[in-house]
Amino acid sequence: MxxxxxxxxxxxxxxxxxxxxxxxxxxxxxxxxxxxxxxxxxxxxxxxxxxxxxxxxxxxxxxxxxxxxxxxxxxxxxxxxxxxxxxxxxxxxxxxxxxxxxxxxxxxxxxxxxxxxxxxxxxxxxxxxxxxxxxxxxxxxxxxxxxxxxxxxxxxxxxxxxxxxxxxxxxxxxxxxxxxxxxxxxxxxxxxxxxxxxxxxxxxxxxxxxxxxxxxxxxxxxxxxxxxxxxxxxxxxxxxxxxxxxxxxxxxxxxxxxxxxxxxxxxxNPREAPYPSGLEKAPAPVRPRPAPAADPEGWSGQWSQDPTAQPAIQTSLGDALDKEGQVLESMALSANRAEVRIDNRRYISQAEAVGRTARLMSRALPPSVETFVITSTAEGMPTSSVTLRRSDVERLENTEASQIASVAALTDAPLRAPGLVRSDEIYPRFQWSIKPYVDLGIFSAEDGLTHEVGAEARASYELMPGLIVTGALRQRAFGNMDQRGPGIPGQRGEHYTAEEYLADPSLETTPEGVPRVRSDSRMYRDNSSPTIPELTLAWYSKPTETVYTRVTGGLLERGYGGVSAEALWKPANSPLAFGAEISHVKKRDFDGLFDFRDYEVTMGHVSAYYEFSQGFAQGFTAQLDVGKYLAGDVGATVSLTREFANGWRIGAYATKTDMSAEEFGEGSFDKGIMLSIPIGWATGQPSRERASTTLRSLSRDGGAQLNVNGRLYDKIRDSHSVELYEGWGRFWR
Structure with missing residues (x-):
């Protein structure tokens, strides 16, 4: 050669x-x-x-x-x-x-x-x-x-x-x-x-x-x-x-x-947090069981025949978990075994949520209950089950977390469990927040650093397990992301005015015939009136123990509305996952409310994910998406993300499609850097919220993906083997 x-x-x-x-x-x-x-x-x-x-x-x-x-x-x-x-x-x-x-x-x-x-x-x-x-x-x-x-x-x-x-x-x-x-x-x-x-x-x-x-x-x-x-x-x-x-x-x-x-x-340095030990309240200690002679009825299991026992225990445990920022969604209880299904709403590491739940179970359950099954849920779907012997929890509390990990069993969560009873007053539930938002644009050769600052009100209403209405309302306060049309072909640095762009629908396609799916994104900026960046109804379900599905409809993102459907195969103990998504969307009007423009497209992709758990690549997740993008071009996106045990995620992606470099324009193909930092890393307070952004030099039309909140892989993986065991050191935290 x-x-x-x-x-x-x-x-x-x-x-x-x-x-x-x-x-x-x-x-x-x-x-x-x-x-x-x-x-x-x-x-x-x-x-x-x-x-x-x-x-x-x-x-x-x-x-x-x-x-x-x-x-x-x-x-x-x-x-x-x-x-x-x-x-x-x-x-x-x-x-x-x-x-x-x-x-x-x-x-x-x-x-x-x-x-x-x-x-x-x-x-x-x-x-x-x-x-x-x-x-x-x-x-x-x-x-x-x-x-x-x-x-x-x-x-x-x-x-x-x-x-x-x-x-x-x-x-x-x-x-x-x-x-x-x-x-x-x-x-x-x-x-x-x-x-x-x-x-x-x-x-x-x-x-x-x-x-x-x-x-x-x-x-x-x-x-x-x-x-x-x-x-x-x-x-x-x-x-x-x-x-x-x-x-x-x-x-x-x-x-x-x-x-x-x-x-x-x-x-x-992700490993050097401002508050290395965190500022969260210490968990309740494990409560060792009394000797059988001190509680013969509790050890015999006769209490389980009392129809009032489980409701009382479930209420008490639910109240204790609520103080820990977790929701006890349901519980199955027998004389020797207890399964709880929890929705972790506070801790960035699912292992910490599981560890705190095990402690509280040792304090709430009668001594005859030896088997603890802690099932994690996401959007109403059971995602994995951790099975522990109560005696191991009592014996290993003051040892290294690796020892409890060696005796814990992680399995796919069953769709239904015998005797599972839903907790009272869990659904429907309503959550809301009002926070400032900051949108930044960097690395633009024409504009330099651009910004927009305002306030965002966000709310979600869970009607039943898996059925969620989500909405957001934004009001811009100030910024230099003024509304304007895309660049004028052949006149570098010159742009159509917003009025010119609105008056001529033919401008929404480039001279090369490419629909402007992202290059006119500045038209969605500088709105003095409130806008609705998202208003959706989502349905999550789990048809089998290893397959998850999502259907989301409504105003999916700032630029597009329609319907998006997704399926994911992800066994709890597998580093490999496969998914598929298909969406039919229509371009939203630039006022950010309920009107639409003429452009619509059916798009989608198939995906493969792999989490590396050993060797020099430990902590990395690779993702490959192949399919059709917003502009109708066909190609693939390769992403590589590194995640640290404390929740930091930093990655990069590149997309190449059948769109030529000339059709794509400056930059030749889409690429960028992804950054996601847990809020709790900086504040010391436990929180599942993140500050996330994607750094890209340009908003181009080639390789443009739909931005849909709540995609399945990130919802599911927190409680699966690689991610769970990466954070297992926080089990006793």
């Missing part, structure tokens, strides 16, 4: 260097080298140059840097212990585009893999790709080694290509961006770069570096620009960084000795 040009370049340059340094001492792996500073590109590094350092595993950070050359906003995520990624939005000074503003806005993406860590006299080694999915203004590759010289002095040296070698690549003016340009990776002659950092004390560090970056941009049309006012006067940069606690760092630096820059970094 013939090797590619990229492979030959790797074999000829990068890989031999890595081999020579890496074989200086054995191949054993140590803990990754943790970074001291962040570079102006949002990566662990010097000032402008990279190092072989990493952040603590799972860290989510943001770095903002300013200089005469650029203003960069970077979002950093340590995906794995050795894999670091950065999504960047930059204002690059000195370059003109159609707006002639003296700067351009640019998006880029970096990744770095630490292939070896420091061991003995062998340095840590990393290979990185800069601006791997952007336009190419910052395009470059590198291999770098970092070594601790003394406990306070750390040195890095490497070889760089592209901008890191002072040889910026020519940017194709016809490229829509968003695609890999692998043919240029490691091309051209590399040049060395280096940096030294000195940790003066716990808070202050000083950095000196040698950089080849000349801050120059060249386009295929022949246009050339010097970024900033002039090329750096020298190749030496100096910087000082000061840390405030574990999460914040501020820095000042010089570029070439004559340009001053500044930056601020915020880094959040």
């Amino acid at each position: 013939r090797s590619t040009p990229l492979a030959r370049r790797l074999m000829a340059s990068t890989l031999p260097v890595a081999f020579l340094i890496g074989t200086a001492s054995g191949t054993a792996q140590a803990d990754p080298m943790i970074a001291r500073n962040m570079s102006s590109y949002g990566m662990p590094g010097g000032i402008d140059t990279p190092t072989a350092e990493v952040l603590p595993d799972g860290t989510l950070g943001a770095t903002v840097s300013w200089s005469d050359y650029a203003r960069r906003g970077n979002v950093t995520f340590q995906v794995l212990p050795r894999l670091t990624t950065v999504l960047r939005y930059s204002r690059v000074e000195g370059i003109n585009d159609y707006r002639q503003d003296g700067y351009i806005s640019d998006r880029s993406f970096d990744l770095r893999l630490q292939i070896l860590d420091e061991q003995g006299w062998r340095p840590a080694i990393a290979v990185g790709f800069q601006d791997v999915l952007g336009t190419g203004i910052y395009s470059g590759e590198y291999i770098v080694a970092t070594k601790n010289i003394t406990p306070t002095i750390r040195a890095s040296a490497g070889l760089g290509w592209g901008v890191l070698a002072g040889k910026p690549r020519t940017i194709d003016v016809g490229d829509e961006g968003g695609t890999l340009d692998a043919d240029n990776w490691f091309s051209g002659s590399p040049k060395p770069f280096a940096s030294v950092s000195w940790q003066v004390n716990e808070r202050l560090s000083l950095v000196a570096e040698y950089s080849n970056d000349i801050y120059f941009t060249r386009y295929s049309s022949g246009r050339e620009y010097q970024q900033g006012d002039e090329e750096p006067g020298s190749k030496v940069n100096l910087g000082a960084y000061y840390s405030f606690g574990r999460a914040y760092q501020a820095g000042l630096y010089t570029i070439g000795g004559d340009t001053i820059g500044a930056q601020l970094t915020v880094a959040l």
